[in-house]
Amino acid sequence: MKYEANSPEEYINQIAQDRQVAMQKLRNVILDNLPKGFQETMNYGMIGYVVPHSIYPPGYHCTPNLPLPFITIASQKNFIALYHMGIYADKKIYDWFVAEFPKHSKLKLDMGKSCIRFKKPD
Numbered sequence: 846m847k848y849e850a851n852s853p854e855e856y857i858n859q860i861a862q863d864r865q866v867a868m869q870k871l872r873n874v875i876l877d878n879l880p881k882g883f884q885e886t887m888n889y890g891m892i893g894y895v896v897p898h899s900i901y902p903p904g905y906h907c908t909p910n911l912p913l914p915f916i917t918i919a920s921q922k923n924f925i926a927l928y929h930m931g932i933y934a935d936k937k938i939y940d941w942f943v944a945e946f947p948k949h950s951k952l953k954l955d956m957g958k959s960c961i962r963f964k965k966p967d
């Protein structure tokens with residue numbers, strides 16, 4: 846689902862009310878742990894966290910005028926999604942994440958290449 850929002854706050858205010866708390870918590874965890882210099886943005890109609898051109902001048906290889914994506918969060922039709930480019934790009938990080946997830950959640954991991962799907966907001 847795509848929302849017409851110009852800021853993360855607008856985005857969260859537009860999504861279903863039962864997801865707003867979970868999305869804000871997810872956003873806060875990311876902001877509290879975001880590497881120095883990375884930026885929160887709105888891109889592709891979702892809340893994004895990017896490596897800006899000031900840190901990585903080449904930008905995104907597919908569209909170099911855009912900053913390098915790092916993490917994106919979104920409220921999709923049937924789930925909350927967290928897209929993490931590091932998991933997709935590095936098999937060691939992927940393997941670590943898959944092994945650690947069950948230690949922190951009672952739910953089964955629902956994951957694509959870079960997409961982690963949370964079907965229950967809690």
